[in-house]
Amino acid sequence: MSALLPDIKSVPSGSEVRALTKIQKLAGLLVMLGPESAAQILRNLEPHEIEIITAEMAQFGIISQELQGELLGEFSDVAVEASTAISGGAELARSTLEKAVGAYRAGDIMNKIAPAKRASTPVMQDIADMDPRHIFNLLRQEQPQTVAFVLSFLAPDKASQVLALLPAKQADQVLERLATLAPTPVEVMEKVLEVLKSKLGVKQSRPLNQSGGVTTAADLLNAMDKTVSRTLLLAVEDRNPDLGGAIRQKMFTFEDLTSLDVPTLQRILRETDTHDLAVSLKKASDKLKSLLLSCISRRAAETVQEEIAFLGVVKAREIEAAQQRIIAVVRQLEADGELDLAELRRNAAYEMA
Structure with missing residues (x-):
């Protein structure tokens, strides 16, 4: 545009x-x-x-x-x-x-x-091509802000493996820095690169994109082992409740329900208020709407569809609030050990491959 x-x-x-x-x-x-x-x-x-x-x-x-x-x-x-x-x-x-x-x-x-303008970063590309343990050895003595800076250039899967190798106290500090990482000015990046250049040889020059912020932190946690992920997030929430809550909210969105299987969705919907379901589906994608309605009885689905039709105009914040209440049900079931979101997502990704 x-x-x-x-x-x-x-x-x-x-x-x-x-x-x-x-x-x-x-x-x-x-x-x-x-x-x-x-x-x-x-x-x-x-x-x-x-x-x-x-x-x-x-x-x-x-x-x-x-x-x-x-x-x-x-x-x-x-x-x-x-x-x-x-x-x-x-x-x-x-x-x-x-x-x-x-x-x-x-x-x-x-x-x-509005990503920050930056020069080509061959050193970062070299690091991105390295094995996670080698990246860990490179960064283990660095400050949390520097580690977060480097991880922001890596794919979530690789970044999560590096984070898992760090000591717990250092890892949660890195996660917090990553979640609040703004686009880095070129001059600051160059100073960090000077340090890394002393430890690495530089190959060809290829551009990379930096991606910090709450969503990046959430993606990284989603890619980690559930126990480690939960421990890190709790540590961040304990030190910075607002930031921890923002990361948690990003870790599972309403549209992510499409990645769950039918039995799991049926379990979630049994704990969901009918009115919340109707409001939350008001602006949902056709795919998600069809999926969720197929997971309840025909009579219940007709009731929800009728309520959606009679709702009229619904404010965006009311729809989001209803969706968040359903997501809260998902989180509670996961906390109770009744479902494993990470495993369900991995299975869904494997079936789509």
Whole structure:
């Protein structure tokens, strides 16, 4: 979408404004409204909509008075005091997101839509090609922040193996640093690379992507042994409850129910309130909706479908709350030892291969 907006930093005429998409115009308006007001609007949107709009907000530079007037003409019910030029950009996008969805979720979204520019990193590629134990030997004496930095370049499976080799106290500190890792400036990366270069020879130059944040930490834990994963997460939750909760929430999403088998889903649904099921399916994918309705009796499925039809418009936060209550059932069953999510996911992946 941003490809349609190559020169937005210097839009000079109304004719170019008319070429913008509705999403781009809305993003421009939110920049003009400022973080506080924009956050109020973003809170009512779906997560994927927030990401799309925030990505466009980050593309805006200076919004001239002429462009402001053109945009306001598209939103006649909005009154904005705009006597000077207004700046958009990644920092405003991050500020708005933090007010709308909190710091951890904001960091996650910004990692997706505005990754830091970086040079090619051959040293990191060398490390990515190494055996997990060799990576562990390379990093065992490094600070948790440095270890987290390196793990952010690795695939979850390999990163989880390295993390499992670290002492428990060091491992949970690394996980916490990884979950709060922002895109790293090139100058900081270069300093870390200087240390690693002293331990490694450099091969060919190939670019790698860094991926820190709550989602990366959750993916890493999902790839680990269940007991080790639980121990690390509890340690993070004990030291930083908000961050630990954010990681736990990311470790299993509502759509992940599609990875579970029918007997497991039937067990989960026996503990689920019918109203919560109806609300949670209001915006669910057709695949998940069909799957869950097939796991209950025909009469119960008809009742849920009727309730969905009579619900009318449901706020996104109410749907998410209902989905989280169902996920809470899943977690409780796992805590009681009645199901093993990691094993079920591995089996599902094997069957799809």
